[in-house]
Amino acid sequence: MIEIAVQISLLMLGASVLLAFIRLAKGPTTSDRVVAADTLATNVLGVIALFAIQTHNKLFIIAVLALAILSFVGTTVYAKFLERGKIIE
Amino acid sequence: MRSLILRTIAPVVLHLTLLFSLFLLIYGHNQPGGGFIAGLMTSVGIVLQWIAVDEEEGRRRFNWPYEGIFLAGLALSTLTGVWGYIKGAYLKSSIYRFEVPFIGDVELFTAFIFDVGVYGVVVGVIMCIFTNLCEKETQEPEAEGE
Numbered sequence: 001m002i003e004i005a006v007q008i009s010l011l012m013l014g015a016s017v018l019l020a021f022i023r024l025a026k027g028p029t030t031s032d033r034v035v036a037a038d039t040l041a042t043n044v045l046g047v048i049a050l051f052a053i054q055t056h057n058k059l060f061i062i063a064v065l066a067l068a069i070l071s072f073v074g075t076t077v078y079a080k081f082l083e084r085g086k087i088i089e
Numbered sequence: 090m091r092s093l094i095l096r097t098i099a100p101v102v103l104h105l106t107l108l109f110s111l112f113l114l115i116y117g118h119n120q121p122g123g124g125f126i127a128g129l130m131t132s133v134g135i136v137l138q139w140i141a142v143d144e145e146e147g148r149r150r151f152n153w154p155y156e157g158i159f160l161a162g163l164a165l166s167t168l169t170g171v172w173g174y175i176k177g178a179y180l181k182s183s184i185y186r187f188e189v190p191f192i193g194d195v196e197l198f199t200a201f202i203f204d205v206g207v208y209g210v211v212v213g214v215i216m217c218i219f220t221n222l223c224e225k226e227t228q229e230p231e232a233e234g235e
Contacts, residue, residue: 062113066126069106073133076095077140088144088223 006054010047017043034078041071092141099141106134114208115201124204128211136219144223155216162209169203 017040024036045064052060081087110130113123139147185197 062116065109066113066130069102069109069130070133072102073137076137080092080095080140087140088147 002053006050010050013043013046013050017047031082034075034082038071038075041067041075045071095141099137103134103138106130106137110134114204124207125211127204128208129215131208132212132215132219135216139219148220148223151216153216155213155220157213158209159213159217162206162211162213164206165209166203166206169199169206173199 020036020039020043024033024040027033027036045068048060048064048067052058052064077087107130110127113130114127135151139151142150185199187195187197189195
């Protein structure tokens, strides 16, 4: 049962990654691209977590935690750069 | 000038990153994980604090000798290899057991000491790069004015 759920979730996350990548490629403004990149990172986190469920491997969960903190800080810094023009003032 | 949301969130994230980097440093002694990613996590927490406050206040808060940390980490990593060379187990992980009061048996791997050295190197290098970038960014307008 859980295997079928994981497969369906992987398919949906793949479609979501594709849509986010299209927005990343042809976003009209830079803000659209930043939001698309954040969505892409979150979807990749979901894919890694599903892969950890599928392979019964605990080590991928640590990768999920590390990538979550790094992507949060990256998005925050990019938002500040877009709003102020300078990261450190 | 100052974002209220960022200044409220940054201390919480600092605690999370420091705890997680300590976990990665201890967890990775004979498994994936280890010094590099732990140092990266620590410097990400400090950089986020620095971004949330002003440049002067960040320099006042985090006025640590980063070059010294980098050199001490590099020396610690090198001395671990030299120690193994003297003991006849070059580039092999040795295990030492200790009896620590209130905790019990503690196994210390030499790979863990090497990882602590790598941690110091990564934190020192990233914070050196970051502080130098700050200085250049603030000094450029003065040079143009002259």
